Amino acid sequence: MSAAAAAGTPTVTRTPAAAGALAGTRALLRFALRRDRVRLPVWILALFLGTLSAAGKFTSLYADPQARDSLTDTMASPAGLAMTGPRHYLDDYTFGAMLGHQMLGFLAVLVGLMNVLVVTRHTRDEEETGRAELVRSAVVGRHAQLAAALWVAVVADLALALLLAAGLGATDLAPGGVTGPLLYGLAHAAVGLVFAGVAAVTTQITAHTRAASGTALAVIGLAYALRAAGDAGGHDGLSWLSPIGWAQRSYPYVDDRWWPLLLCVALAVLCAGTGFVLSTRRDVGAGLRAARPGRRTASGALLGPLGLALRLHRPLLAGFGAGLFLMGAMYGSVLGEADGMLKDIDQVQEALRRIGGTSPAESFASMIMVILAVVASVYVVTAALRPLAEEHAGRAEPLLATGLSRVRWAGGHLAVALGGGTALLLLGGLGIGITGAASAGDPGLVLSLTGAALAYAPALWVTAGIAAVLFGRLPRAARAAWTVPVYAFVTGYLGQLLGFPGWTNDLSPFGHVPRLPAAPVDGTPLTVLTLVAAALVLVGLDGFRRRDLETK
Amino acid sequence: MTKAIAVTGLHKSFGRTHALDGLDLTVEEGEVHGFLGPNGAGKSTTIRILLGLLRADTGAARLLGGDPWHDAVALHRRLAYVPGDVELWPGLTGGEAIDLLVRLRGGADRRRRDELIERFDLDPAKKGRAYSKGNRQKVAIVAALASDAELLLLDEPTAGLDPLMEVVFQDVVLEAKAAGRTVLLSSHVLAQVEKLADRVSIIRHGRTVQSGSLSELRHLTRTTVEAETDRPVTGLDRLPGVHSVEIIDSGAGAGNRVRFTVDGGRLGAAVDRLAACGVRGLTSHPPTLEELMLRHYGDELAANGHGAPALHEDAR
Numbered sequence A: 001m002s003a004a005a006a007a008g009t010p011t012v013t014r015t016p017a018a019a020g021a022l023a024g025t026r027a028l029l030r031f032a033l034r035r036d037r038v039r040l041p042v043w044i045l046a047l048f049l050g051t052l053s054a055a056g057k058f059t060s061l062y063a064d065p066q067a068r069d070s071l072t073d074t075m076a077s078p079a080g081l082a083m084t085g086p087r088h089y090l091d092d093y094t095f096g097a098m099l100g101h102q103m104l105g106f107l108a109v110l111v112g113l114m115n116v117l118v119v120t121r122h123t124r125d126e127e128e129t130g131r132a133e134l135v136r137s138a139v140v141g142r143h144a145q146l147a148a149a150l151w152v153a154v155v156a157d158l159a160l161a162l163l164l165a166a167g168l169g170a171t172d173l174a175p176g177g178v179t180g181p182l183l184y185g186l187a188h189a190a191v192g193l194v195f196a197g198v199a200a201v202t203t204q205i206t207a208h209t210r211a212a213s214g215t216a217l218a219v220i221g222l223a224y225a226l227r228a229a230g231d232a233g234g235h236d237g238l239s240w241l242s243p244i245g246w247a248q249r250s251y252p253y254v255d256d257r258w259w260p261l262l263l264c265v266a267l268a269v270l271c272a273g274t275g276f277v278l279s280t281r282r283d284v285g286a287g288l289r290a291a292r293p294g295r296r297t298a299s300g301a302l303l304g305p306l307g308l309a310l311r312l313h314r315p316l317l318a319g320f321g322a323g324l325f326l327m328g329a330m331y332g333s334v335l336g337e338a339d340g341m342l343k344d345i346d347q348v349q350e351a352l353r354r355i356g357g358t359s360p361a362e363s364f365a366s367m368i369m370v371i372l373a374v375v376a377s378v379y380v381v382t383a384a385l386r387p388l389a390e391e392h393a394g395r396a397e398p399l400l401a402t403g404l405s406r407v408r409w410a411g412g413h414l415a416v417a418l419g420g421g422t423a424l425l426l427l428g429g430l431g432i433g434i435t436g437a438a439s440a441g442d443p444g445l446v447l448s449l450t451g452a453a454l455a456y457a458p459a460l461w462v463t464a465g466i467a468a469v470l471f472g473r474l475p476r477a478a479r480a481a482w483t484v485p486v487y488a489f490v491t492g493y494l495g496q497l498l499g500f501p502g503w504t505n506d507l508s509p510f511g512h513v514p515r516l517p518a519a520p521v522d523g524t525p526l527t528v529l530t531l532v533a534a535a536l537v538l539v540g541l542d543g544f545r546r547r548d549l550e551t552k
Numbered sequence B: 001m002t003k004a005i006a007v008t009g010l011h012k013s014f015g016r017t018h019a020l021d022g023l024d025l026t027v028e029e030g031e032v033h034g035f036l037g038p039n040g041a042g043k044s045t046t047i048r049i050l051l052g053l054l055r056a057d058t059g060a061a062r063l064l065g066g067d068p069w070h071d072a073v074a075l076h077r078r079l080a081y082v083p084g085d086v087e088l089w090p091g092l093t094g095g096e097a098i099d100l101l102v103r104l105r106g107g108a109d110r111r112r113r114d115e116l117i118e119r120f121d122l123d124p125a126k127k128g129r130a131y132s133k134g135n136r137q138k139v140a141i142v143a144a145l146a147s148d149a150e151l152l153l154l155d156e157p158t159a160g161l162d163p164l165m166e167v168v169f170q171d172v173v174l175e176a177k178a179a180g181r182t183v184l185l186s187s188h189v190l191a192q193v194e195k196l197a198d199r200v201s202i203i204r205h206g207r208t209v210q211s212g213s214l215s216e217l218r219h220l221t222r223t224t225v226e227a228e229t230d231r232p233v234t235g236l237d238r239l240p241g242v243h244s245v246e247i248i249d250s251g252a253g254a255g256n257r258v259r260f261t262v263d264g265g266r267l268g269a270a271v272d273r274l275a276a277c278g279v280r281g282l283t284s285h286p287p288t289l290e291e292l293m294l295r296h297y298g299d300e301l302a303a304n305g306h307g308a309p310a311l312h313e314d315a316r
Helices: A002-006 A017-021 A025-035 A039-061 A065-075 A078-083 A087-092 A095-122 A124-128 A131-136 A144-169 A179-205 A209-233 A243-248 A259-279 A305-333 A335-342 A346-355 A360-384 A386-392 A396-400 A406-440 A445-454 A457-473 A475-498 A502-506 A523-546 B043-050 B072-076 B094-105 B110-119 B133-145 B163-178 B190-196 B214-219 B267-276 B289-303 B310-314
Strands: B003-014 B017-028 B032-036 B058-063 B079-082 B151-155 B182-187 B199-204 B207-213 B222-229 B242-248 B256-263 B279-285
Touching: A025 A144, A039 A095, A039 A144, A065 A078, A065 A095, A078 A209, A078 A305, A087 A095, A095 A124, A095 A144, A095 A179, A095 A209, A095 A243, A124 A131, A124 A209, A131 A144, A144 A179, A144 A259, A179 A209, A179 A243, A179 A259, A209 A243, A243 A259, A305 A335, A305 A360, A305 A386, A305 A406, A335 A360, A335 A406, A360 A386, A360 A406, A360 A445, A360 A457, A360 A475, A386 A396, A386 A406, A386 A475, A396 A406, A396 B094, A406 A445, A406 A457, A406 A523, A457 A475, A457 A523, A475 A502, B003 B043, B003 B182, B017 B032, B017 B043, B017 B058, B017 B182, B017 B199, B032 B190, B043 B058, B043 B151, B043 B182, B079 B133, B094 B110, B094 B133, B110 B133, B110 B163, B133 B151, B133 B163, B151 B163, B163 B182, B163 B190, B182 B190, B199 B214, B207 B214, B222 B267, B256 B267, B267 B279
Parallel strands: B017 B207, B032 B182, B032 B199, B079 B151, B151 B182
Antiparallel strands: B003 B017, B003 B058, B199 B207, B222 B256, B222 B279, B242 B256
């Protein structure tokens, strides 16, 4: 060092190029963990507690060997396998095997989601908002931001894995075993890292956070679909194409195999490496793929309040539509086995008896309708409050300064909320109807179940009406509209299971809908709900016509 | 001439904040009216009331002969608006946003739309989320000017535009004026208002402090005079209406230089006095809007530690 000083060379520390490219990673990691100090613990705790409660449910519901056998039969159907995991778990369906079979694939999707959001949030989002420029102008290496984001993912995944291992090890799921819980936890971490790696690649490709995370989520969806198809059809080769399939094939609590997880880690490293290499081929803030130019002029369909609203709501509506159809299809596929599946669960039996119906399958379907309707109502509230969001974003002002009246503008959004909600019920109903008819061998179910779902439309309209009134009259309190779906879920679903008093249900618009197909058709409440909804929408629109626009 | 905008005694409060406190504004048909004031003076609130987006607490407002709140939609077909802070839909391209706004206003000439896009050098195929602030502003300007609106309400329309585009904007506004359209131009870019406006209203704390044509306002202010003479000028400071006399020492043999300000109408006596001392060189310039503004906001600046004496130095 003294020689260097004597030679008059500058005293800048020389680091190898690789270390220079990572300069500042540690500081950025600490900064990222600080930014996520609430977000990540909430994610990890929610995943952990969800797993624990499922484990608790297994041990309480299936203590009886007969119940276990009946569950095994249900799960052995293609539909059951598609929703869960490979058939091998069923060979000896212990509590541990149930957990690995039923929870691992599902949790893998959520852990993947967490990883994708973490990585895009600390890389592409920073670049898109321009904050990365400020950071990169400091002593921060080319690869430091991506490296720090991946480290955050590693930290979160390992924390979840260890928490799961410790928590499950302490339960009476599989007494004595240490390997099972540890492997089960690490399977989550391994699959999570794969999708963190996938996100490291997708963030290089497009310049927009939503496109980057959307592409990565599509990869998760593809991985899940591959394993679902492989497991349901007994084509093991397909499942082996999916990292989620690999994690499931570590068979925690069954075979305790470690090597499939090494496949995951290898793929994660490969993806992350690809991400680093790709990032050197693009500029800060840009994507590898240049943004595609859009239309230079508007199509005729866009040029009205309804066309604009449809265009703005389209992505969300399409997402909910696909989701509800799949949800309906999932429940419908087990409808045929509903009798066997439910007869040993006392709580459910009690609830179904309250609902009525000629068979457990019918009562079960009625209960599923409530869930579908509640999910659709989440969309309806979002859509009905969209004009307020547009107002706050400053995008209502230029529109309302044109020949467009307030009522037509807000009416366009509300029309999409009302019509879109109804379309969602139709899709959910068709989903459960088609697969239900197939699994129960009764073609008539397609129509009757679709009709049963559509019976909830007036309740959805009332929900939209409540949101409209808040939007028009009390914009500051508009978020209160969210109590409607939450309350409907608590009383309509949990309340039925746990036996809440009847009046709690009457406070929810969903409580007045006849529980088709178990209950008989009754038009009176539906007519009343529709009239109430119409009145609420009118009151809301009238309020909006009279109040000040919320400006930025 | 009928009035395009007639506002008297407008009041508007948001909670405890009094945004407008008895504002008056009159805009004649066919004129470009500068609407000047510092940030938070109430310019945007006034325009939003004129658009029927906000409702005034008290006071009267007429727009193109109608009531801005009750006849909002009918009036909007006859006007175009450019907000100061343009927000676009992230998923819609600039071209789509322009077409949408133009169509909702009642349609426009396709050729003019395309010509404006070209003049403003705007890429209409980009998505809203990809535009910079200046480009978002251009989208709103093109949408507003592509229509045949009688009245243009422009709320700090050039914020974020580069100087080249500002020139284009000025041309376009002057063309609109030549076509007989009325323009309300809110701004704190004084040079722009000076170039474009026939009359200005200066507002502050939600109240109009001065209104009139630029020449009327100049009449109220002082002209700055700088002169070089053969002999030292004496007795200037005893003349009525002459202020801030300053003898400039520009070194030996450079002659005698003096600078002062003089009230409008008192200029003659001062020039006579200079002539008596042998004028070698004389420059004078009318007050800029900067000076007009500084006169009205001088107390604020003084309170912030920028004394009024600096004004004359800056005013050159």
